[in-house]
Amino acid sequence: xxxxxxxxxxxxxxxxxxxxxxxxxxxxxxxxxxxxxxxxxxxxxxxxxxxxxxxxxxxxxxxxxxxxxxxxxxxxxxxxxxxxxxxxxxxxxxxxxxxxxxxxxxxxxxxxxxxxxxxxxx
Amino acid sequence: xxxxxxxxxxxxxxxxxxxxxxxxxxxxxxxxxxxxxxxxxxxxxxxxxxxxxxxxxxxxxxxxxxxxxxxxxxxxxxxxxxxxxxxxxxxxxxxxxxxxxxxxxxxxxxxxxxxxxxxxxxxxxxxxxxxxxxxxxxxx
Numbered sequence: 531x532x533x534x535x536x537x538x539x540x541x542x543x544x545x546x547x548x549x550x551x552x553x554x555x556x557x558x559x560x561x562x563x564x565x566x567x568x569x570x571x572x573x574x575x576x577x578x579x580x581x582x583x584x585x586x587x588x589x590x591x592x593x594x595x596x597x598x599x600x601x602x603x604x605x606x607x608x609x610x611x612x613x614x615x616x617x618x619x620x621x622x623x624x625x626x627x628x629x630x631x632x633x634x635x636x637x638x639x640x641x642x643x644x645x646x647x648x649x650x651x652x
Numbered sequence: 653x654x655x656x657x658x659x660x661x662x663x664x665x666x667x668x669x670x671x672x673x674x675x676x677x678x679x680x681x682x683x684x685x686x687x688x689x690x691x692x693x694x695x696x697x698x699x700x701x702x703x704x705x706x707x708x709x710x711x712x713x714x715x716x717x718x719x720x721x722x723x724x725x726x727x728x729x730x731x732x733x734x735x736x737x738x739x740x741x742x743x744x745x746x747x748x749x750x751x752x753x754x755x756x757x758x759x760x761x762x763x764x765x766x767x768x769x770x771x772x773x774x775x776x777x778x779x780x781x782x783x784x785x786x787x788x789x790x791x792x
Contacts, residue, residue: 558678558703560671591696593703594768598761605759622696629771630764631753 538566541573547581547649548573549642556591567599574603580612581649585642587618592626604636613637615645654729660688662727669714669722669739674706681726688728694791697772698733701787702726704765705737713739713783733789743781 542549550573554562574580584600586592600616607614617639619627627633639645661684667673682699690698706722714720726735750757752764770776775788 556679556699558699559675560707590692591699591703593700593707594764595707597764601759601761620692622693626700626768629753629768631758634755635758 536569536573538562538569539573544646545650546577547583547646548577549583549585551585551587552589555588557589557596558591558593560595563593563595563599566596567602570599570603571606574606574610574612577610577612579610580607580614582607582612582614583642583645583649584614584616585618586616586620586623587642589620589623592623594630597626597630597632601632601635613649615639615649617642617645654727654732654734658729659727660684660729662725664723664725666721666723668718669710669716669720670718671707671710674710674722677724678702678706685728685733690728690791694733694789698728698789700772701769701789702735702737704769705735705785705787708765709737709739709741712744713741715741731791733791734787736784736786738780738784741783743783745782746778 538553540551540553557563557566574582582603604614615637618641619638624638627636627638663681665677667677678699681702682695685695685698706724709722710716714722720740723738724735746766749766750763752760752767757763769785769787773787774790777786778784779786
């Protein structure tokens with residue numbers, strides 16, 4: 531993990547949990563989103579059974595193209611027997627997941643600490 | 653349609669079908685909204701509608717053909733945002749787009765733009781065989 535360099539995401543390690551934040555507050559540029567997809571894939575490939583928290587606290591805008599990269603990541607993590615949680619979404623971004631019904635595909639927590647507890651204890 | 657004197661900011665631009673050009677235009681427009689004091693929820697909604705409609709026009713309408721143009725007429729008054737986005741593609745029927753909220757479509761990585769525009773805008777109308785979209789959002 532420590533050898534992996536990212537530009538679109540910032541990754542913090544909490545024991546065996548990868549905590550991911552986005553480098554951009556507005557995740558919208560298609561070229562950056564393609565790069566983001568590649569970085570998330572490398573992150574998921576770095577663990578046998580990845581535990582991933584995506585912390586949205588810095589995110590003011592998130593396009594549907596960016597959501598698509600999270601769907602791909604969620605599938606990949608699930609296929610490897612891992613788990614993924616989304617946290618700290620501002621109300622508008624939370625609405626985005628509600629309108630699209632993707633809050634039934636993703637597990638969403640208000641706070642990162644709640645997700646850490648769940649991924650650590652279950 | 654607001655009178656010309658009522659527009660606080662208005663653009664009427666034709667851009668090539670290149671995402672980076674569109675991103676710059678959208679960023680500038682969103683900054684104008686923020687400068688005019690529109691709240692975060694409204695700015696997010698308008699940003700979403702512009703992003704999804706213009707990217708749809710480039711990707712699906714004009715098939716990423718840079719020689720084809722996207723015309724964007726967008727502006728806001730003190731109380732209303734309105735925009736039209738027109739491409740040079742084949743057009744489409746919005747009713748034919750699969751519902752992305754159905755369980756069987758949740759994991760599909762496309763087709764959410766049309767639905768999101770409807771969710772975040774107050775009024776949405778398609779014309780010219782689906783090549784032109786009109787969007788409105790009221791403030792307050």
